Amino acid sequence: MENQGKMVSLKEASKLTGYSPDYIGQLIRNRKIIGKQIYHSVAWVVSERSLSDYLEGQGTKETTEDEGIFDKFSMAYEQIREFLFKPANVYRNLMYVGLFALSIVTVLLFYITSVSIDRKIQSRYAQKYEPAYIIQPEK
Numbered sequence: 001m002e003n004q005g006k007m008v009s010l011k012e013a014s015k016l017t018g019y020s021p022d023y024i025g026q027l028i029r030n031r032k033i034i035g036k037q038i039y040h041s042v043a044w045v046v047s048e049r050s051l052s053d054y055l056e057g058q059g060t061k062e063t064t065e066d067e068g069i070f071d072k073f074s075m076a077y078e079q080i081r082e083f084l085f086k087p088a089n090v091y092r093n094l095m096y097v098g099l100f101a102l103s104i105v106t107v108l109l110f111y112i113t114s115v116s117i118d119r120k121i122q123s124r125y126a127q128k129y130e131p132a133y134i135i136q137p138e139k
Contacts, residue, residue, distance in 0.1 A: 033046055
C-alpha cells in the first residue's frame with residue numbers, strides 16, 4: 001500500500017467521484033481499488049491514485065471466470081485469517097473457548113451433584129420407610 005498516494009475517506013472519495021460511499025467500499029472489498037480499514041468495522045480510507053486509475057479505466061479489467069473464483073476464495077480466506085489471527089481476536093476467541101469449556105464443566109458438575117443427591121435421598125427413604133412395609137415371614 002506504499003506509494004499509493006494520498007489516502008482519503010470514503011466520504012471525500014464520494015465527493016471526488018460522484019459514487020456513493022457504499023459503492024466505493026464495495027470496490028475496495030472486490031479489490032478493484034486499494035483501500036484500508038482504519039478502525040475495526042468502522043472507517044475506511046482509499047488511495048487517491050487507485051481511485052483515479054479506476055476512474056480512467058472504469059474498472060474494465062478483463063478477468064477470466066477462473067480468476068474471479070480464485071479471487072473470491074482468496075479474499076474470503078484472507079478475511080477469515082485476519083479475523084481469527086489478529087491479536088485482539090485471538091485473545092477474544094480463546095476467551096470464548098474457555099467460557100464454553102467452563103460452561104460444559106459446570107453442567108457436568110451440576111449433573112453429577114444432582115444425581116448423587118438424588119441417590120442419597122432414595123437411600124434415606126429406603127432405610128426409613130421401606131422396612132415398615134416389609135412383611136416379616138412367620139417362624
